[in-house]
Amino acid sequence: MFRRLSNWLSRSLANQLLFTYLLVLTIALMAVSVWALVILKSESISDLRNALQVEAVNLGLEIDNDLALDSPEATARIQAAADRHGGKLNAWVTVVDSGGHVIAESGMRPSRSKESISDQPEINDALAGIAAIYTRSSHLTKTDWLFVAYPVRSMGETAGVIRVGVPLTEINQRLHQDLIVFLEIILATLVVTVLISRWLAKRVTQPIRDMSLTASQIAAEGDISEFVPVLRKDEIGELANSFNQMISRLREQERLRQEFIANASHELKTPTMAIGAVVEALQAGAANDPELRAQFLHSLEKLVDRQSNLLKDLLDITRLDASVRADWHEEVSISSIISDALEQVRVQAEKKEIVLSNLSNADGAVVSGNSIQLQRAIVNLLHNAVSYTPVGGSVSVETQIDDNKDVEVVVKDTGPGIDAGDLPHIFERFYRADKSRTRTVGGTGLGLAITKEIIVRHKGSVDVESTVGEGSTFTITLPLARH
Ligand SMILES: Nc1ncnc2c1ncn2[C@@H]1O[C@H](COP(=O)(O)OP(=O)(O)OP(=O)(O)O)[C@@H](O)[C@H]1O
Numbered sequence: 001m002f003r004r005l006s007n008w009l010s011r012s013l014a015n016q017l018l019f020t021y022l023l024v025l026t027i028a029l030m031a032v033s034v035w036a037l038v039i040l041k042s043e044s045i046s047d048l049r050n051a052l053q054v055e056a057v058n059l060g061l062e063i064d065n066d067l068a069l070d071s072p073e074a075t076a077r078i079q080a081a082a083d084r085h086g087g088k089l090n091a092w093v094t095v096v097d098s099g100g101h102v103i104a105e106s107g108m109r110p111s112r113s114k115e116s117i118s119d120q121p122e123i124n125d126a127l128a129g130i131a132a133i134y135t136r137s138s139h140l141t142k143t144d145w146l147f148v149a150y151p152v153r154s155m156g157e158t159a160g161v162i163r164v165g166v167p168l169t170e171i172n173q174r175l176h177q178d179l180i181v182f183l184e185i186i187l188a189t190l191v192v193t194v195l196i197s198r199w200l201a202k203r204v205t206q207p208i209r210d211m212s213l214t215a216s217q218i219a220a221e222g223d224i225s226e227f228v229p230v231l232r233k234d235e236i237g238e239l240a241n242s243f244n245q246m247i248s249r250l251r252e253q254e255r256l257r258q259e260f261i262a263n264a265s266h267e268l269k270t271p272t273m274a275i276g277a278v279v280e281a282l283q284a285g286a287a288n289d290p291e292l293r294a295q296f297l298h299s300l301e302k303l304v305d306r307q308s309n310l311l312k313d314l315l316d317i318t319r320l321d322a323s324v325r326a327d328w329h330e331e332v333s334i335s336s337i338i339s340d341a342l343e344q345v346r347v348q349a350e351k352k353e354i355v356l357s358n359l360s361n362a363d364g365a366v367v368s369g370n371s372i373q374l375q376r377a378i379v380n381l382l383h384n385a386v387s388y389t390p391v392g393g394s395v396s397v398e399t400q401i402d403d404n405k406d407v408e409v410v411v412k413d414t415g416p417g418i419d420a421g422d423l424p425h426i427f428e429r430f431y432r433a434d435k436s437r438t439r440t441v442g443g444t445g446l447g448l449a450i451t452k453e454i455i456v457r458h459k460g461s462v463d464v465e466s467t468v469g470e471g472s473t474f475t476i477t478l479p480l481a482r483h
């Protein structure tokens with residue numbers, strides 16, 4: 001039984017809520033009912049007691065003189081009065097003399113019996129001059145009785161006692177009926193609660209079920225084709241909204257992934273086909289002509305170079321995506337990676353007669369991260385600057401330290417500049433501002449994307465300013481390592 005209940009509870013949130021509601025409601029309603037019954041009982045008893053007291057006092061005023069007289073006429077009058085008052089309240093009226101002997105009893109024949117009932121507590125109290133109230137069970141009727149005993153005074157002395165008693169059966173019966181009504185109300189409330197809860201639970205759990213179904217579809221089949229419906233404005237509606245945002249995000253990521261694969265394959269296909277064409281030409285006879293052979297072999301070398309650079313870039317960016325960060329907590333000296341990076345583009349710059357100058361002044365500036373990656377980020381900027389700046393131009397690197405918090409590495413060139421329409425996109429993967437020109441220069445559009453990825457992973461940022469015809473300025477900002 002207990003196990004079944006706990007199974008039923010653990011199966012659904014709605015069941016747990018329903019169970020808690022029912023428990024709390026039952027306890028609360030029971031407590032209110034018990035409290036109401038107790039109050040009802042004590043009020044009814046106190047009303048009854050007051051009525052009995054009034055009757056006893058009135059009877060006392062009527063018979064106080066006769067009590068003192070020991071004549072059959074007086075006794076008959078007392079009996080008549082007892083009958084009258086007893087009949088009024090349907091009560092049992094007993095009159096005793098100062099010795100505790102019964103003089104009259106309602107519904108009985110008048111007689112002055114010798115029997116003394118002074119041992120009964122209320123009579124005893126009243127004979128001592130105290131008005132007494134007792135509830136006790138009678139041996140004869142096996143029910144509870146309420147007794148009020150009242151001393152009757154005559155000439156300063158207690159001449160006798162009037163006792164008025166009623167059975168409490170009527171009150172108990174009424175309380176019993178009230179209890180049944182209360183139980184019926186509790187039962188009806190519980191039934192209504194169950195019905196309302198089931199209706200509410202359905203409304204609450206249905207959207208959650210829908211969402212969990214969609215989630216398991218995504219988990220099992222990677223199916224993100226459908227959104228969950230948002231039909232409400234409450235917390236569940238918010239949850240559905242967040243859920244749909246998550247699906248949109250997954251879709252966007254999936255779109256980027258597809259796009260990346262398509263672009264990468266396309267970029268790989270172009271040089272591969274060119275290599276095939278050169279090889280074909282060589283096989284077709286070009287290999288026999290020494291001049292042609294040298295020319296074809298040279299272009300083959302360039303194509304293979306381009307291919308391997310592209311593969312390196314692709315590998316780098318996928319590694320960055322996969323968050324492979326073996327050692328990203330080195331202390332990296334900014335000035336040393338700048339001079340190493342400049343060395344890497346020096347030959348290319350000299351070939352194009354470009355003045356390459358190191359204006360940096362960042363001795364001692366240290367950032368925490370990976371030196372190879374950071375150097376790579378700077379080399380990419382320098383490589384672009386040297387590639388896109390025409391013969392005879394100049395390229396410089398400067399540094400600036402802000403507030404002892406950040407270091408800026410600024411790469412400036414006197415190149416063609418970048419069109420304002422292209423500026424927001426140049427950090428995107430495979431984006432090239434001037435498709436025809438960069439083809440000849442040989443870029444794939446991954447360099448800046450890699451730089452940005454590396455810098456962002458070092459908690460820094462990359463910005464660009466450019467004026468067409470004047471040149472471009474790329475600024476890397478990195479947080480300095482704390483000592
Ligand atoms: N210093 C610069 N001067 C002018 N244009 C630039 C400069 N740097 C970048 N660009 C433009 O931004 C585009 C994107 O640069 P990015 O370095 O990402 O790609 P890429 O140089 O074309 O190819 P990759 O670097 O992958 O070989 C370039 O194609 C170019 O049009």
Ligand SMILES: [Mg+2]
Pocket residue numbers: 380383384443445446447448
């Ligand atoms: Mg580049």
